[in-house]
Amino acid sequence: MRTVFKKHRAVNAPIADLVTYRAIPTQSVEYIDPFLFLNHHGPQVYRPNNRGLPFGPHPHRGFETVTFILEGDILHKDSSGHESVIEAGGIQWMTAGAGLIHAEVSSDNFKKTGGPLEILQLWVNLPAKYKMTEPRYIGLQANEIPTATLADGVTVHAVSGDWSDTAGAVQPLADVALAWLDLAAAATVMLPIAASRSIFFYVVRGSVRVNGTEVFTRELAEFDHDGDELAIEALTDSVLLIGHAEPFGESVVSAGPFVMNTEAEIEQAYADYQQGKFGRWNG
Template identity: 80%
Template sequence: MRTIKQQHRAISAPIADLTTYRALPTASVEHIDPFLFLNHHGPQVYRPNNNGLPFGPHPHRGFETVTFILEGDILHKDSSGHESVIEAGGIQWMTAGSGLIHAEVSSENFKKQGGPLEILQLWVNLPAKDKMTAPRYIGLQKDEIPTATLDGGVVVHAVSGQWAGTAGAVEPLADVQLAWLDFPAGASITLPIAAARSIFFYVVSGRLQVNGTETQARQLVEFNHDGDELTIAASTNSVLLLGHAQPFQEPIVSYGPFVMNTEAEIQQAYRDYQRGAFGSWKG
């Protein structure tokens, strides 16, 4: 079984009136190659006639964002012409690639009606060969994401990769496997994950044991590369965000909304954005 290198507590990092915990990066962990960043928004309840999510138009280049809408909704719009409202149980997978401008805000209905909101946004690096690929956006509702039921009633929502013989909804550029798992209290499963692969293991809610070690909500568990098995047992009803990938082992240079391999590429990204190469924004 894999041994645990360290557990990292997500830190409070509110954005306007949005409750936010940042699990990656923090003072104790910079990244888990190729996983770069995770914000956990909520859970919270918005009143009627609210302002919704505060993420107006902003640029990205060189990586992908994967957004899990557990409660509430997100209206996505970008400079490549994509627009959709994804509701609770759905996901958005955006490949920024060579660069685009996008906004992530709440729908007019959510702003008017209010309601519960909980959202996870994960940034996944792109390998150097794919950093300048054409931008892509995939928005999927709950019923478009395959599920598999494992021992004890554990439900896997398969976003990418293979999970217990079930193919994920998205075929990513790199071999990145992502899912979230719903655990009923008392359930236990064992999953094979090759020792060479990086594991992304974030407890969204509840209490779990992984390979015999206790962990809980808003904890990111970092593993050593010394085993090929995870045994996960739920002490309470729990939700787990789980991913794994072969590490790229390439230089990572990030600044604001851009993630590249060199400082020169970051400077070029700013120049390209300023000259309009990321497309025009139509509000």
């Protein structure tokens, strides 16, 4: 079984009135190749007639954002012409690739009525060969994401990759498997994951024991590459965000909204954005 190398607690990093905890990067962990960044927004309750999410138009290049909407909603709009409102239980998978401008805000309905909100946004790197690929956006509602029972009391929401006999809804450019698990208290499950692959393991709610180590709400577990199985036991009702991928093993140079392989590529990204090469924003 894989050894838990270290646990990392998400740090409080509020954005305006949005409750936010950043799980990665922090002072204790920079990234887990190819998983670069995770913000955990909420849980919180918005009052009626609120301003909603504060993520107005901004650019990206060189990676992908995968957004999990547990409660509330997100209205996505980008300079490639995509627009959709994804509600609780859905996901958004955006491949920034060569570059685009997007906004992630709350729907007019959510701003009017308010309600509970909890959202996770994960940044997944792109290998060098795909960094300048054409941008892509996939928005899926809850009923478009395959679910399956992995064991008694364990439900997987398969976003990408294969989870037991269930294929994820998204076919990513790189071999990245992502899902979230709902676990009832005392439920157990064994997950096979090849020892060579990086694991992203974040407890959204509750607490679990994995390969003998207890991991609690808002904790990220980092694993050694010394085994090919995860034995997970839910200590309470829990929600777990989990992913795995072969590490890319490439240099990572990031600056603000861009993630590339060299400083020169970062400079080019800023130049291209300033020259309007990321598309036109029609607010």
